[in-house]
Amino acid sequence: MATAKGQRRSTIYDIATATGTSPATVSMVLNGTWQRYRISEATATRILDAARTIGYNVNMKARGLRLARSGLAGMIMPHYRNRFFAGLSETFEAGARARGFCPMVVSTQRKPETEREVVERLLSHQVEFLFIVGVANPDPLNELCSAANIPCVNIDLPGANAPSVVTDNQGGARMLTDILLDKIAAPDPSFHFLGGVAGEYATEERIAGFSQALASRGIALPETHIHRCGYWPPTARQSIEHLHDKLGGLPAGLFINSITAFEGAVQFFRALPPQAFEGRFIGCFDWDPFAAFLPFPVTMLRQNVEAMIEQGFSYIENYRAGDHPLTKVPPQLGPSHVKVPA
Amino acid sequence: MATAKGQRRSTIYDIATATGTSPATVSMVLNGTWQRYRISEATATRILDAARTIGYNVNMKARGLRLARSGLAGMIMPHYRNRFFAGLSETFEAGARARGFCPMVVSTQRKPETEREVVERLLSHQVEFLFIVGVANPDPLNELCSAANIPCVNIDLPGANAPSVVTDNQGGARMLTDILLDKIAAPDPSFHFLGGVAGEYATEERIAGFSQALASRGIALPETHIHRCGYWPPTARQSIEHLHDKLGGLPAGLFINSITAFEGAVQFFRALPPQAFEGRFIGCFDWDPFAAFLPFPVTMLRQNVEAMIEQGFSYIENYRAGDHPLTKVPPQLGPSHVKVPA
DNA sequence: CGGCAACGCTAAATCCATTTAGCAAACCGG
DNA sequence: CCGGTTTGCTAAATGGATTTAGCGTTGCCG
Structure with missing residues (x-):
């Protein structure tokens, strides 16, 4: 990949140098926690200005590594070629964004091998939870998640090893x-x-x-x-x-x-x-x-795509390992x- | 339930301790580069076995941080509710996977503000390139990418500040x-x-x-x-x-x-x-x-969704900053x- | 004027994987 | 049996952000 070898992306160290402060101070200011750490308003403004002018953008890789929180919400689904699946992913994305996550939806074309690979990839990118949609046999995928200690729900097709939401x-x-x-x-x-x-x-x-x-x-x-x-x-x-x-x-x-x-x-x-x-x-x-x-x-x-996804989020938010309820959502007339x- | 330790996810340090080796050795073995570093086959097998039994999975956050390579391929698009957009995202995902990336497709419902936010998020997650689909005004988004030094292409609607692929x-x-x-x-x-x-x-x-x-x-x-x-x-x-x-x-x-x-x-x-x-x-x-x-x-x-995406990848692979060609792909009869x- | 608190900030450890430099032991030729 | 090579591995630095512990000043009280 011939990425232009231009300048490195800017870091909090760059901002610290530019403003004559330390990376710690910059971090606090950018996180909005500076008041708690008694940073003066003058310093805060100076740092904020510098960040804006050089176009700073957090590196979620570094942040996530430190905090053990990636900010990523994962979903796998067969494909997007009908209104049901398209609706599920759009609703999921909206829900994830509303909760402060960056949605990561991947389609797997109903191939069990792709499903497995994609789940492993999503887990290695440290998604914080996973929606598994329309998978014929979710069990091995649920197992991967519980091995990684990541909450998951099955949507559309239920499994015995994770909470599931299906249409009635x-x-x-x-x-x-x-x-x-x-x-x-x-x-x-x-x-x-x-x-x-x-x-x-x-x-x-x-x-x-x-x-x-x-x-x-x-x-x-x-x-x-x-x-x-x-x-x-x-x-x-x-x-x-x-x-x-x-x-x-x-x-x-x-x-x-x-x-x-x-x-x-x-x-x-x-x-x-x-x-x-x-x-x-x-x-x-x-x-x-x-x-x-x-x-x-x-x-x-x-x-009822909206209700199904909402229920899925509710299961994630009240996640208890070992507890695998099943919700059946009534469909509506088109x-x-x-x-x-x- | 192959998790040895219930809580934290296992790391190369865990494997090193378990096998009485060092994290460096583990890393080399898991990356398949151990022959190059003259690790004995016995040690390699031992480590591989240990990794398998505790269900180890790389942490892409840490790996990406070190290598400055996230393995993420980004795409934003309006929605999935028609065959054109659905086809674009599925083709993109397949292409990204074939090239060793994990696809990250996010829909933005044609809202410029969401588009901007999502692009910033994707960049902060260090996507290695970005496909921008069906955006009325791609210019500000292209600008974000070039500020972050990330190659991008516009698909479906062209822009003057990045390579573009549109239907003829x-x-x-x-x-x-x-x-x-x-x-x-x-x-x-x-x-x-x-x-x-x-x-x-x-x-x-x-x-x-x-x-x-x-x-x-x-x-x-x-x-x-x-x-x-x-x-x-x-x-x-x-x-x-x-x-x-x-x-x-x-x-x-x-x-x-x-x-x-x-x-x-x-x-x-x-x-x-x-x-x-x-x-x-x-x-x-x-x-x-x-x-x-x-x-x-x-x-x-x-x-011709397939040809459009292929051309997009080709632009990314031969990316030269400042060069903004436009390809028009002929459509086909349904x-x-x-x-x-x- | 000594002692203590408040203030404003920084050093350094941490998260995990990668990789270079290099160490100790075994081995070889002469 | 000594210098040199090979073998098999490890220590440590690195990447960027976060956070705790703490350092030097100033201000205030008694």
Whole structure:
């Protein structure tokens, strides 16, 4: 890296020399603790002026080393390519800044090896706490944190070894399914579930909620109505296409497990004529501003990003090692639901 | 729970004590430079083992302080709420990691004051270089960097005081307009431009390209066809609504300046019947997977995020103070264009 | 006028990792 | 068996900010 070999960045020693004082005095003045140490106002002003004119900026490396406080707040997450994750990181950043930290958010593309490496890096940079978002298996990462004695919380996917905050997947799925059911006139509608990974926490929780809502209205849910086709859009597309061909049309109710699977479904839907959607109702457990305006009725759930992050900070602030509670935050109806005309 | 000592994090001194060696030896072994310093293999293995069992992790604060190299790569950007910005940060992160840095991306919500504060913070954490993305006025930020002697590049919006990488807005707009023109049968179609801010770099460049494409086919472009209604969706919505009412329908060609303005337009479009779009062609200077599947024909341009970031790194790697080139990266047609049937 | 406090500031230790200079012991050739 | 080299390691300085202990003055009281 061909960094211009110019002049060194200025230090408190430079200021001390320039003002004929000592580094200790400069430090006290710049920290605002000078009154406590009986530095005269004249000296303080002189130092402050000098600092301003040479454009001094603390070296957090040195400061952090001395104080064992880095001022860094860490977060890892899969990516930023949907509103849920984008919202989580922006809310986290705002929260961290409000609390006097510098946020450090790194995306890991859902690769366990990258996740591990990034966590190790963040810990070696001495982040003071860590939010772990959307990680399939947070346990090894939680372990790294507790070995380093750094508080952490899991967001979106829970773990047994750290406090966790997740969306109320089951309750949300029940709510979404009930909304779809309310719209449907047919007596015994066929409902299908699309997307997600077998055995994965969020998927199974949502299937449970979906199933409960159907059961409470006496609607059967054969295992064949559940299509855990993953999250990758092309796979989801293929899956819905197969289903459509088999049924000779769309099912009356379709519950789509995530915005990513929805992206795949939309790619198939656009080939269908408008009447293919008559009497059919689609729900998606996620929200996106454009998806909300597609040419067929979709009810979207928005996960309560703000509440989730707030709860995460609250866990960090009241951190007790060995105590691993789990909070489930209810999702909300997406803006589209409100605006869609009946 | 591999922590031997519950409280403090372990240091090379701990390892030295545990293995009956000196901190210097430990440092050499852990850095892999021990062969060069003639440390015996037996000692090296002993130290490595000890490091592993107590779960040692370098303190980058101390290391960075000594080496004047933090290992941190900084980036600031407005937000992550669209594919362009999300793509920029993910590509940046991958590039930084590939080069051995720990990426530090912070969003600033387009607030100049936050931008300034965040840059100061990143500098005080000694980032080794800084990518400045989508900042209306990068000059004061570039100045902060050069005062701290830290290389920086501007991405998306250029500045006169640092190397800059932007999309070829003018060329891209010309290309997009030409595509729309090719589709239109009418002899003298009316073309409108929607979105963006008067005087803003990208907006004016795109208007210039738009205007050139029209001019080269002899199509008039009165100033009243250009609607710089900002980026906020509700304003864009209102603007397109007014236009529609005035014209008694949509214009033959509509060039929308950004995905955000497009979001507003879509909110209005959905109230229109399908035939309102017959013979009308819409282009958007941005790409989104859902927007690409709306029920009317949209041609979307995808900015070449990968090439932009690569060019940014190349500027950093060949950094020469005082040299401030500008690269314009051509955008590409969004995936939707390819798939849309004629 | 001696003693003590208040005042205004500084020296030096500390945080942890890196690296140069160099020490003691083993070893070798003659 | 002595001078010289090699081997294997350590002491100590360094980087920048913080903080405790303390030093020299002046001012005040008795």
